[in-house]
Amino acid sequence: MRFIARFCKEKRECFEIITVYEESTKIEEISKESPRIKTLAKKEPSAIWFERKMQDDFGIIIEDAFDKRPLVHQERFPRDLHPLRKDFKEIQLQEAPYLQYKYEEISGDGVFQVAVGPIHAGIIEPGHFQFSQAGEEMLHLEVRHFYKNRGIEKMLEGKTLQEAKPIIERISGNESIAYQICYRDIYLQATKQELPLSLRKRHALLLELERTIHHLTDIGFIPNDAGFGAALSFASKLSEDARRKMNELTGHRFGFGAIDFENSFIDTASFHEWLNDLKQSVEFFEDWIIDIPSLWDRFDTTGILPLKKAVKYATVGVIARASGIAIDRRINPFYLEHGFSLASEVSGDVAARFKVRLAELQNSIVMMRNFLEEDDTKLEVTEIYDGEYQSFCESSIGELFMAIDIKDGLIERFFVRDPSFMNWQAVHIMMSSDIIADFPLINKSCDLSYAGNDL
Amino acid sequence: MIKFWNKRVKLGVITEKPELEESLKKIHKEIKENVKKKFAGSLAIRMVDSGSCNACEAECNALSNPYFDLERLGIYFVASPRHADVMLVSGVMTFNMTPHVKEAYEQIPSPKWIISIGDCPMMQAPFEKNYAINAPVTEHLEVTHHIAGCPPNPVEIMEGFLEFLKKI
Numbered sequence A: 001m002r003f004i005a006r007f008c009k010e011k012r013e014c015f016e017i018i019t020v021y022e023e024s025t026k027i028e029e030i031s032k033e034s035p036r037i038k039t040l041a042k043k044e045p046s047a048i049w050f051e052r053k054m055q056d057d058f059g060i061i062i063e064d065a066f067d068k069r070p071l072v073h074q075e076r077f078p079r080d081l082h083p084l085r086k087d088f089k090e091i092q093l094q095e096a097p098y099l100q101y102k103y104e105e106i107s108g109d110g111v112f113q114v115a116v117g118p119i120h121a122g123i124i125e126p127g128h129f130q131f132s133q134a135g136e137e138m139l140h141l142e143v144r145h146f147y148k149n150r151g152i153e154k155m156l157e158g159k160t161l162q163e164a165k166p167i168i169e170r171i172s173g174n175e176s177i178a179y180q181i182c183y184r185d186i187y188l189q190a191t192k193q194e195l196p197l198s199l200r201k202r203h204a205l206l207l208e209l210e211r212t213i214h215h216l217t218d219i220g221f222i223p224n225d226a227g228f229g230a231a232l233s234f235a236s237k238l239s240e241d242a243r244r245k246m247n248e249l250t251g252h253r254f255g256f257g258a259i260d261f262e263n264s265f266i267d268t269a270s271f272h273e274w275l276n277d278l279k280q281s282v283e284f285f286e287d288w289i290i291d292i293p294s295l296w297d298r299f300d301t302t303g304i305l306p307l308k309k310a311v312k313y314a315t316v317g318v319i320a321r322a323s324g325i326a327i328d329r330r331i332n333p334f335y336l337e338h339g340f341s342l343a344s345e346v347s348g349d350v351a352a353r354f355k356v357r358l359a360e361l362q363n364s365i366v367m368m369r370n371f372l373e374e375d376d377t378k379l380e381v382t383e384i385y386d387g388e389y390q391s392f393c394e395s396s397i398g399e400l401f402m403a404i405d406i407k408d409g410l411i412e413r414f415f416v417r418d419p420s421f422m423n424w425q426a427v428h429i430m431m432s433s434d435i436i437a438d439f440p441l442i443n444k445s446c447d448l449s450y451a452g453n454d455l
Numbered sequence B: 001m002i003k004f005w006n007k008r009v010k011l012g013v014i015t016e017k018p019e020l021e022e023s024l025k026k027i028h029k030e031i032k033e034n035v036k037k038k039f040a041g042s043l044a045i046r047m048v049d050s051g052s053c054n055a056c057e058a059e060c061n062a063l064s065n066p067y068f069d070l071e072r073l074g075i076y077f078v079a080s081p082r083h084a085d086v087m088l089v090s091g092v093m094t095f096n097m098t099p100h101v102k103e104a105y106e107q108i109p110s111p112k113w114i115i116s117i118g119d120c121p122m123m124q125a126p127f128e129k130n131y132a133i134n135a136p137v138t139e140h141l142e143v144t145h146h147i148a149g150c151p152p153n154p155v156e157i158m159e160g161f162l163e164f165l166k167k168i
């Protein structure tokens, strides 16, 4: 049973703790006067962030937790405030006196700490990495996030599904299409509608295009972090081309607002032509980069996530597939009919993650070709029924999970678990046999989202 | 490597592709002149994300791709605020990031300027003000120039830089 998510809902009489597994969902009701639960983290290590988040958001007490530090709330966040409770209505907080966060640290003779972040040296998102070092060797890493927490979950409560859409598509810019598809599936469930095949194909095409852009960016940036800049120049040209295609198809370079229920015209001929060019370029790239031994010297055996740990931490997406887990939300008849094939490696290192991306890139090109068609189907908007809905989508990072409760036509609770939320919790394992200079490379090879993680 | 050089010769120079040439050439020339005049040929920018969706960052990264290649105009993204002339702020100024953003600004040697990028810092993106958001950024820092868009595309960012350069 793969662990997927654990989150809290506030009901009139009680709190509900929902634990989602691959095949089942468990609901535990706890009283509001004394909201206490037992930790799941002893069995599922990645439950810990979910529980610490619950503790901050709702004030749930995790009785036997071994880590009770705040997660989302940081040094200056007012104490004992639980923003996701229904009676919390403040919109401006005053900074509280600074309270030191205790990092997980290894101490000892000659062991020292390196603090990195939250602001990093490149054009990237903010987050904190705390290393315990013995010389160059990393003994331990604690990943600390939620600097970007925008209170999205609370922001969406009380809105209609339509009002929520522009916000949902901007939760994580790199995964916008995936978020929109999760939203779409919930919308369809709530309106009891079926999606016409041609629209489904259009959406799937856009999702693969988004993946293509993301992977193209990564196959440039990963070698760049190993000191091979030429790859970045080459791949960033391709990703810019792909982004322009996205703009051509959807009117937006990131596809914001693209997943709608109206098929618009695609110039299939020029798209095919572009796909052919892209295929050639990617093949050339692979052929070229495979021949650069000094690069593979850096990639091979760096940042290993062993299969056992990848399973234990319930990792998803590219990272899981690079460690030998056959997991992908696209393993279903619709995708298989359109040429999907699972990319998988077993070594779990930077090289494996790089190769998985290359393979997926090529597979996406095949699928996009199969998804392409000219059509003008439309789906009418109908009434929305109240209920509790869930959906999944395979974003360019991994499995995305979304849950929306609708009451009286309005969002009662919005929860989303970005694939990054799972995978960040496994990143520290990759550091165990490497030196700190490898960290940027390892981190880039995972390319996780901060915005989607922090919400 | 021979493969690569073959390919390179075949591909040629793609920077300033013809389709972009007209609109970009003018901006390029002006930026270059302004950077030369006002910043002795090199304008250093420190980008700080205060709670974005990452699309604004992606567009700034795109400025370094071979089509735009911003650095040849003398504009650099630098690794430390202490090397910077300008802080470029994206995102909604989250409660958690606010102290760090201010700290980064303090670390920039004077004279210094702030450019805000994207609709987020001005609270014009679809996000709503709540407990976790401290935007608009103008309530916390003095912004010299704003580049609107959600996200602004690379050409709009370049135009924004140019407008900033003309302003100061």
Ligand code: SF4
Binding pocket: A170, A173, B051, B052, B053, B054, B055, B056, B090, B091, B117, B118, B119, B120, B121, B125, B149, B150, B151, B152
């Ligand atoms: S302005 Fe738009 S694109 Fe930029 S960070 Fe905000 S939501 Fe994302």
